[in-house]
Amino acid sequence: MRALRRFTVRASLPEPLSSLGTLATNLRWTWHPPTQDLFASVDPRVWSEVGGDPLRLLSVVSPDRLEHLARDEQFLSHAQALADDLDRYTQGPRWFQRRQEEVQVRREHGNYELTPLPNAIAYFSMEFGVTEALPNYSGGLGVLAGDHLKAASDLGVPLIAVGLLYRSGYFRQSLSLDGWQIEHYPVLDPRALPLELLTEPSGAPILVHVAMPGDRVLRAKIWKAQVGRIPLLLLDSDVEENDEDLRGVTDRLYGGDQDHRIRQEILAGIGGVRAVRTYCDLTGHAKPEVFHTNEGHAGFLGLERIRELTTTEGLDFDQALAAVRAGTVFTTHTPVPAGIDRFPVDLVQHYFGSETLLPGVSTQRVLALGAEDNPGLFNMAHMGLRLAQRANGVSKLHGEVSRDMFRGLWPGFDTTEVPIRSVTNGVHGPTWAATEMSKLLGETEESGIGMRFEPVTDTRLWELRTELRGRLVDEVRRRVRASWLQRGASALELGWTDSVFDPDVLTVGFARRVPTYKRLTLMLRDPERLRAMLLHPERPVQLVVAGKSHPADDGGKALIQQIVRYADEAGVRHRIVFLPDYDMSMARYLYWGCDVWLNNPMRPLEACGTSGMKSALNGGLNLSIRDGWWDELYDGSNGWAIPTADGVHDPTRRDDLEATALYELLGNQVAPLFYDRGEDGTPTRWLAMVRHTLASLGPAVQASRMVREYVEALYAPAAASAESVVGEGFRGAKELADYRQRLREAWPRVRVLDSELHIDGHPTPVLGAPVTVRARVELAGLEPSEADVQVVLGKVGDGDELHDLVTAPMNYAGNGNYEVDVPLPHAGTLGYTVRILPRHDLLASPAELGKVVLAG
Numbered sequence: 001m002r003a004l005r006r007f008t009v010r011a012s013l014p015e016p017l018s019s020l021g022t023l024a025t026n027l028r029w030t031w032h033p034p035t036q037d038l039f040a041s042v043d044p045r046v047w048s049e050v051g052g053d054p055l056r057l058l059s060v061v062s063p064d065r066l067e068h069l070a071r072d073e074q075f076l077s078h079a080q081a082l083a084d085d086l087d088r089y090t091q092g093p094r095w096f097q098r099r100q101e102e103v104q105v106r107r108e109h110g111n112y113e114l115t116p117l118p119n120a121i122a123y124f125s126m127e128f129g130v131t132e133a134l135p136n137y138s139g140g141l142g143v144l145a146g147d148h149l150k151a152a153s154d155l156g157v158p159l160i161a162v163g164l165l166y167r168s169g170y171f172r173q174s175l176s177l178d179g180w181q182i183e184h185y186p187v188l189d190p191r192a193l194p195l196e197l198l199t200e201p202s203g204a205p206i207l208v209h210v211a212m213p214g215d216r217v218l219r220a221k222i223w224k225a226q227v228g229r230i231p232l233l234l235l236d237s238d239v240e241e242n243d244e245d246l247r248g249v250t251d252r253l254y255g256g257d258q259d260h261r262i263r264q265e266i267l268a269g270i271g272g273v274r275a276v277r278t279y280c281d282l283t284g285h286a287k288p289e290v291f292h293t294n295e296g297h298a299g300f301l302g303l304e305r306i307r308e309l310t311t312t313e314g315l316d317f318d319q320a321l322a323a324v325r326a327g328t329v330f331t332t333h334t335p336v337p338a339g340i341d342r343f344p345v346d347l348v349q350h351y352f353g354s355e356t357l358l359p360g361v362s363t364q365r366v367l368a369l370g371a372e373d374n375p376g377l378f379n380m381a382h383m384g385l386r387l388a389q390r391a392n393g394v395s396k397l398h399g400e401v402s403r404d405m406f407r408g409l410w411p412g413f414d415t416t417e418v419p420i421r422s423v424t425n426g427v428h429g430p431t432w433a434a435t436e437m438s439k440l441l442g443e444t445e446e447s448g449i450g451m452r453f454e455p456v457t458d459t460r461l462w463e464l465r466t467e468l469r470g471r472l473v474d475e476v477r478r479r480v481r482a483s484w485l486q487r488g489a490s491a492l493e494l495g496w497t498d499s500v501f502d503p504d505v506l507t508v509g510f511a512r513r514v515p516t517y518k519r520l521t522l523m524l525r526d527p528e529r530l531r532a533m534l535l536h537p538e539r540p541v542q543l544v545v546a547g548k549s550h551p552a553d554d555g556g557k558a559l560i561q562q563i564v565r566y567a568d569e570a571g572v573r574h575r576i577v578f579l580p581d582y583d584m585s586m587a588r589y590l591y592w593g594c595d596v597w598l599n600n601p602m603r604p605l606e607a608c609g610t611s612g613m614k615s616a617l618n619g620g621l622n623l624s625i626r627d628g629w630w631d632e633l634y635d636g637s638n639g640w641a642i643p644t645a646d647g648v649h650d651p652t653r654r655d656d657l658e659a660t661a662l663y664e665l666l667g668n669q670v671a672p673l674f675y676d677r678g679e680d681g682t683p684t685r686w687l688a689m690v691r692h693t694l695a696s697l698g699p700a701v702q703a704s705r706m707v708r709e710y711v712e713a714l715y716a717p718a719a720a721s722a723e724s725v726v727g728e729g730f731r732g733a734k735e736l737a738d739y740r741q742r743l744r745e746a747w748p749r750v751r752v753l754d755s756e757l758h759i760d761g762h763p764t765p766v767l768g769a770p771v772t773v774r775a776r777v778e779l780a781g782l783e784p785s786e787a788d789v790q791v792v793l794g795k796v797g798d799g800d801e802l803h804d805l806v807t808a809p810m811n812y813a814g815n816g817n818y819e820v821d822v823p824l825p826h827a828g829t830l831g832y833t834v835r836i837l838p839r840h841d842l843l844a845s846p847a848e849l850g851k852v853v854l855a856g
């Protein structure tokens, strides 16, 4: 019999056990081993059956057991101690509060060096990967967002996070007999998840309303997950009053067509802001001064804030835009132009055109914010950049790539001047490092890995690595067996799965989503060579592969099939496996147990990559193309860099070259080092690399490092900018809008009339010799204080193009004349030019407005 409908009934806990409810619903348990141990002790068998999920445990465990525990003094006092600890964790001052106090104290002494910190930051993302118990993510972007929240919580950063709750999450992956990906969409019941519904005093759900074309309304409930100190608001369109098609808006992550997707993004951005407002009114939470748009998808949030200001504060569009930009931070995550969200302009027009969605906000202005080269498309990343005064990429290399990719928005500027900085991603140590490893290394809650591992002997370190590898091997066997049963094999033929993998063999992991640029099958370039390495008599390698392909990407599924077919062969199936359904619950075993973490993207298409960081936290060594984070953190001895065939444009040849380099490294360096054992049986030189990895990467890859950087480089300055545009009835915003208006009028007539460069003495000047540059400019009615006139010196190449620029501001000498003495910055052939830039105290960078007038 099939159930008509599924619903979940939560167990009612005996009163003495009420603290378990709090401990189970605050997701801090996901990174707090003592809390996990407490739940495991409730019933170890059930705990493992429910995959370590406290809420499920409590709904499944027998009432007798609960009654028994309710009388167990020791258990009760242990639970109470943990609940008190959670209380201290969520209420007490942490890094952020201490920092706030420091700023305060300094200001009292007249020291204004440190920027005050915001009272609240709203963080928007389309996906959040906090735990497999709340499957609301597809891959790296979501897990990164989850790690951001956890680290913010540990640091006490007052974030409010916002996203959507997907009824079926992303999808669950299994395999057909011939290795083709099959997708399943199990429907989740939010009441069985660690979520709380925001309700009116009457108990009715609070609904967010968003207008849809044709006088329709999209309503959404607001669920709240509590991630340590951080509330995570998730909008859910499955509301009875919604039209049937609108109920399905939040059905799946990244599913459906463009129309489905724009509805999701409208709900996340516009509905998201409304949810934050509701939450703050309801709870008295401080109102966010800063809004962080994590990737373009959530960018409509800026439009809603413009609407708020134009309707409630009487600002015009430009004033509201200035106010909104000041407090907005935009993070771009993709260096692949095809990875950027773009909608047909008609579709955007369809939703925003009648102005019922955002009353009073001009559709033309909206469309202009998303304009790109193709007049038929609306570009969410461009809108993100135009709506944010501050923007960043997610590794140093990705910062460079982004400046180049988006340079068209700042015409006339050198790529290095494009105002997109970088904050390298990090991973949440307490979530991703095995507890045993953290203990061995002396990890602290706020700063991640400590430095206490010198006294740990090689033997101890190797024992732990071997234990973690063994745990992975058990998990691999379990999953391989389950996968074959699922593919239709009978238990009788699966005896061989008990001896898949060997706990003492060098274990290499490769797990990630499978877009083309990640090159899932590069390792199969020369199948015989790979086979020889897997089956090497003295130095075998075993390879665990996992990853989901986007359901619409048959190319990706074909790559998975290639791997699966190869791994299915009887001769190698004990040494290479493809594990279906890569998610956080599997990922953890891989990061713990793999000796080597392989990554071979097509450089520079990996924005950052974070899985290798998680492996490093457990003493795994990275073997990777120098892309994303590895480009900046590889130091020559903390892993291996696969050489890239830069400049080779033929992709086939490039893959051949890079695959060969990979085989050579793996066969000639990695494996020999792993199997080179000292007298105590441990691989001494290998362990030296492990120690070096832990020491050099341990602190650098922490999400706490990342979040502190966001606070210092982006959130605090954005809060300061926001304050200076909002105060005194939005005076700053009005001034800035007024200035931009006057710039628009004057700019076409602003010119450098003439300029000269004068070198004293020597016919051939030497490096560092002073030169005098003079210029006469026409400012077309702008005041000298409203423009910067600069000399730009640099090397010149063949096309007279300047590079390696050095700029110096020129001093106003009256009557449109400017002058400056500068030392010559380079030897060789130099050139110079003079340029005029807008200047206003409320701009975050001189390039911000994308306006520059060059001489000549």
Ligand SMILES: *Cc1c(COP(=O)(O)O)cnc(C)c1O
Binding pocket: 138, 139, 140, 141, 143, 511, 512, 513, 582, 583, 584, 587, 608, 609, 610, 611, 612, 614
């Ligand atoms: C960390 C993580 C990712 C991201 O890995 P990349 O290296 O960025 O590809 C994807 N999925 C899961 C489950 C993860 O934990």
